[in-house]
Amino acid sequence: MRRTLVLRNIPLLCFSVTILLIISSCSGTRKAFNPNKKFPAQQLQEDYQLFQTILEQKHPSLYWYSTQHQMDSAFNAGGLLLKDSMTEYEFRRVLALVVSNIQCGHTSVRASRSYQKYFDTLSIKRSFPLHIKTWSDSIVLTAPVKNTPLVRGDIIDAINGVSTKQVLDTLLRFIPADGNNMVAKSQLLSGTSYFASLYTGVFGWPKTFHIAYKDSLNREQSTVIQPVVVPKDSTSKGRKKPAAKDKKSKTNKLKEQRHLWLSAREGYAVMELNTFSGSPGLKRFFRNSFRMLADSGINNLVIDLRLNGGGRITNSTSLTRYLANQPFKTGDSIYAKKPSFKYGRFIKNNFIETVFTLVSTRKKNDQYHFNHFEKRYYNPNRRNHYNGHIYILTGGYTYSASVLVVNALRQQPNVTIVGEPSGGAAYGNTAMVIPDVTLPHTKVRFRLPLFRLVIDKELPKNGKGVKPDVYVSATPESIRKGVDTKMAKVLELIR
Structure with a gap:
């Protein structure tokens, strides 16, 4: 993490659960990494406890858009799911549901580096076949689908027998956004790769997609499409591009x-x-x-x-x-919780960020204010x-x-x-310094914003x-x- 103060982009910002569930039929995978490896329940529970503790001690806005009671309930609900062994992907899905309750667009769950590298080096990848625009209750195609009657502007009513509303209601639960901002969540889902990774992570990779839709004349139609197979581009491997x-x-x-x-x-x-x-x-x-x-x-x-x-x-x-x-x-106020070297071995650049915060801020009412920007x-x-x-x-x-x-x-x-x-959110967000935290057993990462920024205290604190x-x-x-x-x-x- 650079010491330069940033407000990083969301979507890129914002939720990066990267639910990239690749089933065993995918070829060309790294032998050293098994995405289907199951972690014992005890290891999952230890990682989860650390995850919860670091958020409770260091996140300055854990109870900003959600109450402490709501977050306690979310943490308890997540913990109850860890009764048996899980794969990394399954564990990340639990963490993602908890994180979305914080209602912070800069706090998100990420795949382990090994899992990400595994996915990046797959010889063959399957891609979700639809390019879409979503709202909170509807999905519209933004591009035609080859070898099908689907064209741009068709309204999707159901995917594999599940209604559009039910699909969206399910997926939106996993997406973090400032104050549960539905405009942000819907826009994120409109990104094809984002929708694809989240949809297939939650609903799985079917062999075919049965699509019910309405065409331009509002007639109810249906069709069946296949996942798109994307081979890795090997033509450029080992070659240096001309200057x-x-x-x-x-x-x-x-x-x-x-x-x-x-x-x-x-x-x-x-x-x-x-x-x-x-x-x-x-x-x-x-x-x-x-x-x-x-x-x-x-x-x-x-x-x-x-x-x-x-x-x-x-x-x-x-x-x-x-x-x-x-x-x-x-902004009107910019502050962090008490900086600490505790848990530094799990938090990227924790020593540098802690020293930086101690030097750059001034303590006021148990908050460490960034006076440079406040005044x-x-x-x-x-x-x-x-x-x-x-x-x-x-x-x-x-x-x-x-x-x-x-x-x-x-x-x-x-x-x-x-x-x-x-x-x-117009009222404010939590960002500026955002290190990654890596959990010791699963190596799953999550982003931890350290400064709360109230942009305009006169505006309503509603996340809009x-x-x-x-x-x-x-x-x-x-x-x-x-x-x-x-x-x-x-x-x-x-x-």
């Missing part, structure tokens, strides 16, 4: 993470920001982009944060300074400050550091927020995201037509 291709690949990757394009003829620009991490060189990107915008004279700027799961506070602050009309700060106000940039109208696109993936940007600008007269509420000024969501019809409803609405407002 020119590496450079092009890096350029394309940066473009996927952030880019700016101008439509001078129609008088608007779009800045797409999919992360606030340190790797894309964002401060230089902001400096060059806002210089270009100042020279262009464009009066409408669209900032797309729909896929931005967070990253470094310094990067989100850097962007906000080009947009804010008045001084702003990170410091950031002034807007004078040079190349953007003064035109700003449209911010938000949705369920808008999380962590991206919520700081939206919260700081939401009441500004020249800012219009368009889309769905942010996945990250920042509300858009103009609510827009995808619909089965817009998906069928391939229309980006949020961007279309912004362009309508501009015109």
Whole structure:
């Protein structure tokens, strides 16, 4: 874990239970690792007790969105499931159910390194055959399925005889989100790989998928599809890519993470920001982009944060300074529980993080406050400050550091927020420093955020995201037509 303060992206953020149950028919597996190995109940109980103890002693928001009684009940219920031996996957499923009760999008369960390596090196993988968009009670296809009548926009009513509502109700129980934010949970499930790993982990890998659905004319239909077999790409194994291709690949990757394009003829620009991490060189990107915008004279700027799961506070602050009309700060309060070297052998970089917290914080009422962020106000940039109208696109993936940007600008007269509420809670979250904890017997890992951040204490503590000024969501019809409803609405407002 770096010492740099971060608000890491969720989905990537947020739940990473990685339920990757691979049955014995998969070939090419590592002989040294057996995913079906069962751990004795005593080892599971010892790991579970450590898991519970570390959360109770170190997590600053264990009883923030859930009461102590609710968490005690969740811990007790999880413990009662450990009466017999289990595989790693089965144990992770128990931990995931408990963690979701914390209602913290930055606290999640992860596979052991050995299990993850095992999965990454499989010669053949089976993939879930559907690309979907989910809401709390419905699933819609976002791409056609080869060799089937299924097309984009079809509404899925049931999978293998289980209704869509029952499937979603079951899966949503495993997903952590700030204050049980359903916008965030539904958006996470809309990611094909996320839905696939969770669905097959909970319901198993069937030989076929029986799909009941409604077509574009609302007629009830059904079809049977097979899992997609994805062979490992062996063509590039052991080969070094040419330097020119590496450079092009890096350029394309940066473009996927952030880019700016101008439509001078129609008088608007779009800045797409999919992360606030340190790797894309964002401060230089902001400096060059806002210089270009100042020279262009464009009066409408669209900032797309729909896929931005967070990253470094310094990067989100850097962007906000080009947009804010008045001084702003990170949050009203930022604090950790008492730092301790206890359990350090299980917590990654615990010594460094503990020393860092002791040096950087000040004790107040048994809380260790990060005064640097609590008291410091950031002034807007004078040079190349953007003064035109700003449209911010938000949705369920808008999380962590991206919520700081939206919260700081939401009441500004020249800012219009368009889309769905942010996945990250408007009131606050628990993040910034997030080490991994590795349990000794199973080697299962879980993320442990150490700082509670109250962004705006005047807002209700209900886990809901920042509300858009103009609510827009995808619909089965817009998906069928391939229309980006949020961007279309912004362009309508501009015109």
